[in-house]
Each structure stands twice: as structure tokens, then as C-alpha cells.
Amino acid sequence: MALAATAKMLRGQMPMPPAAHTSPDASTQGNADITLTIAPVTVELAPERVLSTIGYNGTSPGPVLRMREGRPVTVNVINQTDTPELVHWHGLAIPPEVDGVEEEGTPFVPPQGRRRYSFTPRPAGSRWYHSHAMAYSDLHKGAYTGQFGFLMIDGASDPGAYDQELFLALRDWEPFYTTSMEDEDEMAQNDPQPEKPEVMNTDPNGLEVSSVTFSINDKSLGAGEPIRVKQGQRVLMRFLNASAIENRRISLSGHQFKVISMDGSPVPNPALVETLLLGAGERIDAVVEMNHPGVWIMGAPEDAIRNAGLGVVVEYAGQHKQPLWVKPASIVFDYSVFGSNAAPRTPDHTIEMIFEKLPRGASPFNTFLVNGKSYPHEREFVLEQGKRYRLVFRNRTDDAHPMHLHRHLLELTEINGKKTSGIMKDTVVVPYYGRAAVDFTADQPGLTLFHCHIQQHMDYGFKALFRYA
Structure with a gap:
């Protein structure tokens, strides 16, 4: 169905024009469909509460970006800060070199420099973009800054008639x-x-x-x-x-x-x-x-x-x-x-993943372990292209962890003993002292990062790198 009204943007957000059809281009010369500038911004939470942070295009949240599923797009990113940066396109099935992740091999946007991202956005739906830089003990870096914004991938179908978005x-x-x-x-x-x-x-x-x-x-x-x-x-x-x-x-x-x-x-x-x-x-x-x-x-x-x-x-x-x-x-x-009551497809392989917290393991901070180890899990998780995998998350910590697998879609198959199917996600909250299981198909070759989406947990070991054989 067609929209009943145009989208409403709340203050601090701006609509972007639909992406024009372009060919991928690794250079930063010439026009791009979208330009994102990383620079200091102020955020007025209230008339007497104004914060200083880093944002996109002068605001935080950054502009709402709308792209068309399957239509190639180029994004010029200009970094006007003194810190190397990465822009991660969260939820997209795109190659690792443009996913915006250091661990997968995406090049940094250098300080006072620029870089062009060229990719074909898919799948359709509500995605987002944000910094994927590590922060560690610096609470003025990475996801602690105001570097985030909505990314809407418009597809052929519409979620239904509505009057405001x-x-x-x-x-x-x-x-x-x-x-x-x-x-x-x-x-x-x-x-x-x-x-x-x-x-x-x-x-x-x-x-x-x-x-x-x-x-x-x-x-x-x-x-x-x-x-x-x-x-x-x-x-x-x-x-x-x-x-x-x-x-x-x-x-x-x-x-x-x-x-x-x-x-x-x-x-x-x-x-x-x-x-x-x-x-x-x-x-x-x-x-x-x-x-x-x-x-x-x-x-x-x-x-x-x-x-x-x-x-x-x-x-x-x-x-x-x-x-x-x-x-x-x-x-x-x-x-x-x-979810659906239908039984999910039987996986080809099952990978058990035990999550643990080591109090003050990186004193004064906690560290997090997957199967008894912190990142990088060198060649521990190796995928065969085309195979179906089930990840069983066993959370033996007192935190609920939002677990994110890059570049792949996850199908939730169990949450604390309840069976389900058909719920497709890229981030799943595993309850504290709880269990969840997700299935995915290894259909995106290349390095793939898996991590908790809480910045400090990721910084201090809660991540692993999946590789394809």
C-alpha cells in the first residue's frame, strides 16, 4: 500500500534524497549519493542542558538516510576529527571491506581525511548506521559519542497503511x-x-x-x-x-x-x-x-x-x-x-557458545569470555559456505546481552526453552542466566564479526571473528 502521509522527522533528523543509481567506486573523487561529515556537534536536550559530542552532518542523531533495496549507492564520509573513524551499516548484507568494521578489514576514515563507501543495500527494512570504533576506557569515543542515525532501506512492499511515520x-x-x-x-x-x-x-x-x-x-x-x-x-x-x-x-x-x-x-x-x-x-x-x-x-x-x-x-x-x-x-x-509454531529447518551444524564474565579481568574493568576465551578466537569459528548453522547461546552472566552477528540474518529458534521460528533478526537479547538459539545460513563469504552490542563488553573481549573455509 502507498503511504497515507509523508514521513515525519522529529527534531534533530533530516530526510535524505533517495540514492541515485551509481557504479561502485573506491575513490572519493566526484559526486556521491550521500555525504556524511563527522565533526563536533552540540545537542540541546533541554534549554538548560546542552551537550558537546561528535555527530554526523551537524546533528545527533544524524540524518535519516533512505536507500532503495538493490540499488547501488555511494557514501562519502568526511572525518573532521583527530580520531580514526569507521561507519558501520548495521543490518546490511554487504562485503566486509565496506561493512565498517576494523576486525573485518574495513579501512579507517583517517583523521582529517575522507573515504568512500560503495555498496548495494539489502535487505529492506529498518537499519541504522553508527561508529564502530573501539573506546576502551575513553567515554568520549565510539558508540558513547553521538555518531548514530537511522538507515531505512525501502523495498517493493510496504508495512501497511499509516498516517505518520x-x-x-x-x-x-x-x-x-x-x-x-x-x-x-x-x-x-x-x-x-x-x-x-x-x-x-x-x-x-x-x-x-x-x-x-x-x-x-x-x-x-x-x-x-x-x-x-x-x-x-x-x-x-x-x-x-x-x-x-x-x-x-x-x-x-x-x-x-x-x-x-x-x-x-x-x-x-x-x-x-x-x-x-x-x-x-x-x-x-x-x-x-x-x-x-x-x-x-x-x-x-x-x-x-x-x-x-x-x-x-x-x-x-x-x-x-x-x-x-x-x-x-x-x-x-x-x-x-x-513467532511461528512451525518447526525451523534442521541445521547442518550446531555451535555451542558459553558466555562468562571475569570480574576485574582487565583491572579495573570486567572481561568477557566466549567458550573460555576473549577475542580473537583465531580460526575457532570456521564456516562452510551454504551450510546452515545453529548458534546456542548459554549466558552464564548476570547481564542480558544483545548479541549481534554482522552481515547475516539470524532466525530465532529458542528463547529460554520456548521454541519458535520465523523471527528474523540481526541482534538478539540473551536473557541473564538464560539461553537462546539462532539459525543462519553462511551465505556472506568473508570475515564476520560477532559481538555483544554493549560497547564496554565488546571492548573488553566479548566478540569473536567468524571465518569462511
Whole structure:
């Protein structure tokens, strides 16, 4: 179906023209379809709260980029900082040399230099782009900066008739180190914990990254313009958790979200839920029927997080009231609700992956292990092209980890013992002390990075490099 209205961009975002047809070109000479400039920017979260960071094209989030599936595109990236940079095209099936990842062999964009990315975007759906530079102990680098933006790959089909299209990035700012983390955002406490060790590690935890400053896009709750809607409208909300630190929940008082796609792929069973849970790096597209007039707050169900900025006002036309927050009846979010009952295809090979945390293993920071080792796992994970693999994630840590496999699509087949199929993703949250299984086909030859999408976890060992035989 055709769009019922043009896309609405919230403040801090700009529409980009559709990519013109071009041929791949490794040089940076001549015109490109898109130009991204990496440079210092300011973000006004509220009139008296202005931050300085690094962003794209003068803003954070950067411009909303729209590309056509299967149509080659060129992007010139100009780096006006003194730090080597990488732009990762998250969720795209593209060659490793343009994926934007050092471990896969993508060249850096040099300080005060430029580089051209040329690729054919696929598959269609909600993707995003962001820095993939390592940060380690520097909280002013990598994903802690404002280098992120939405990437929409338009395909031949449309998710349905809707009246508004919103791009909504959940974001934390001003990160700091702490030894006490309150994980209010984890999976529901009543979930089974099949991987909880019989003997717990009681060593003191290392420094972890936290934040108490939040926003949706570039505005904290109570600042900026509300989302304006009319009774009877269908609003397509494209959510992204652009956090480098945590998984996040979001609810809209008085309304339900009809989840239609995850990580850009349509779900087999669209379903209504009160609360969404997005791991760092995940996207969820949901349609909301505007059938409850008033002025409402959409935000984190955790009071401390919402009151610290993770929210936005939703205002119906003709309504002039104080914004109202209503606590959702349920904050449970279960992937399997959106899946199929059909049995997934039998894999050719199964790879078991045990996740563990070593407190203060890189003193004063924690390190993370996959099958008893930190990165790089030299030639440990070798794929045969065309074969089907099942990855079984056994999370023996007290964190819920958003696990991302580059350049491939994952089919979720199990979450904490619940079987499912048909849910296609690129990032899957493995519950703390929990288990998940995903299948993928080895159809993208070349080096492929696998990692936790929480920046500090990735920096301190939680990644592995898959190779093709």
C-alpha cells in the first residue's frame, strides 16, 4: 500500500534524497549519493542542558538516510576529527571491506581525511548506521559519542497503511563509571534461568558504564515539541535503541503497540503489547492506533529513567491537558509471541557458545569470555559456505546481552526453552542466566564479526571473528 502521509522527522533528523543509481567506486573523487561529515556537534536536550559530542552532518542523531533495496549507492564520509573513524551499516548484507568494521578489514576514515563507501543495500527494512570504533576506557569515543542515525532501506512492499511515520531513537548521554549497576531494564525477573551457575562467582565487580541522562532523539522528556496526532490515525513508530550502555523498555500510556517487524524484518505473528524491550542495537517497528484522546507520556516504565529524560509527550489535536503517565500493567516482553509454531529447518551444524564474565579481568574493568576465551578466537569459528548453522547461546552472566552477528540474518529458534521460528533478526537479547538459539545460513563469504552490542563488553573481549573455509 502507498503511504497515507509523508514521513515525519522529529527534531534533530533530516530526510535524505533517495540514492541515485551509481557504479561502485573506491575513490572519493566526484559526486556521491550521500555525504556524511563527522565533526563536533552540540545537542540541546533541554534549554538548560546542552551537550558537546561528535555527530554526523551537524546533528545527533544524524540524518535519516533512505536507500532503495538493490540499488547501488555511494557514501562519502568526511572525518573532521583527530580520531580514526569507521561507519558501520548495521543490518546490511554487504562485503566486509565496506561493512565498517576494523576486525573485518574495513579501512579507517583517517583523521582529517575522507573515504568512500560503495555498496548495494539489502535487505529492506529498518537499519541504522553508527561508529564502530573501539573506546576502551575513553567515554568520549565510539558508540558513547553521538555518531548514530537511522538507515531505512525501502523495498517493493510496504508495512501497511499509516498516517505518520516516526523515527524514535532511545539514547543515554554523559556516561560515567560505577561499581554499582541497577539493571532495572533486564528481562522480567520471573523468567527461567537455565544457565545460572550452581556456584556463583563472588569476586567484586569491576567498573561498568552507566548514565542518568536520557532522551528520545535529541530531546529529554518535557523539552522540545510533542508528537502531535489525531484521533483515528495509525502511527508507524520505528524505534531504535541507540544506547552504548543498556537495554531499554518503552511504553505509551493508554495505548498498545502492534509489533509488525523486528530489526527490519516482518514478524510472522504481529501482536499487541503494552511494553517494548529493545536491546542495544535492536529496532522494533510498531503501529499504534490513536484511539484514546488526551495528552500522554510515552517513556521508560522505570520511573527513575523516564524522569531522567527517556520519554516524549504524545498530544492529540484539540487536547490541552497536563501530560499523563499511566504505569503499564505488564512490562514483560517475549520474542516468541511474534513467532511461528512451525518447526525451523534442521541445521547442518550446531555451535555451542558459553558466555562468562571475569570480574576485574582487565583491572579495573570486567572481561568477557566466549567458550573460555576473549577475542580473537583465531580460526575457532570456521564456516562452510551454504551450510546452515545453529548458534546456542548459554549466558552464564548476570547481564542480558544483545548479541549481534554482522552481515547475516539470524532466525530465532529458542528463547529460554520456548521454541519458535520465523523471527528474523540481526541482534538478539540473551536473557541473564538464560539461553537462546539462532539459525543462519553462511551465505556472506568473508570475515564476520560477532559481538555483544554493549560497547564496554565488546571492548573488553566479548566478540569473536567468524571465518569462511
